[in-house]
């Protein structure tokens with residue numbers, strides 16, 4: 141699947157037209173996760189559809205969802221911008237940025253500097269980089285280019301070998317462990333448990349995918365996660381606020397100053 145998505149991205153990059161620079165206020169994802177509202181930081185995802193589940197929310201309203209996430213006490217928002225596989229749009233970022241005051245991360249398959257320029261232009265605060273999409277030294281260059289341009293990066297790994305390969309070359313400030321196997325689409329929190337142990341203490345560590353219940357939140361918290369990235373279970377909830385409340389088993393938002 142990942143190979144197919146990357147092939148699509150290469151085609152998209154060949155015809156990429158950069159939009160006008162969006163005028164937005166930027167917020168730090170790193171700071172938001174450090175200064176999290178609850179026991180674990182929440183990056184709540186705006187996700188209409190996915191390759192594994194098809195359409196998740198037929199009555200999709202990205203702005204309403206994002207506003208609901210902020211009201212519900214999410215620390216940050218992730219927005220899927222890929223069109224072909226997730227029915228996303230880069231325009232969602234620019235629109236959502238006009239309505240919320242928490243960091244917004246672009247979740248896509250970023251393999252080139254042109255896409256980073258685009259991510260800056262649409263007004264995102266942060267973006268995802270995925271180990272395995274480009275050689276690791278190129279990924280480091282993209283990481284550095286993003287930070288030079290004011291964009292933070294969550295660097296995602298899927299397997300222990302990828303994490304080891306990453307750490308041999310550089311230590312990102314934020315590391316995401318994806319619990320989803322991109323070949324089988326199966327999710328297992330064992331990924332977080334196994335790999336959490338080798339994430340360096342100086343990096344913030346985010347457990348991604350397949351987090352459905354408050355027990356799952358406790359499981360990844362015990363594995364040392366500083367943050368969670370949750371899409372489907374929140375998108376399927378009666379409302380974003382109810383979804384977040386349920387996920388945290390009623391845990392109250394701390395008054396952060």
Ligand SMILES: O=C(O)c1ccccc1NCC(=O)[C@H](O)[C@H](O)COP(=O)(O)O
Pocket residue numbers: 141185187190191192193318320322325348349350351369370371372373
């Ligand atoms: O979600 C998918 O089916 C998927 C398939 C192939 C590549 C990536 C995919 N998802 C992207 C994500 O990482 C998730 O949207 C994110 O971690 C939230 O996951 P979930 O809470 O399980 O919706």
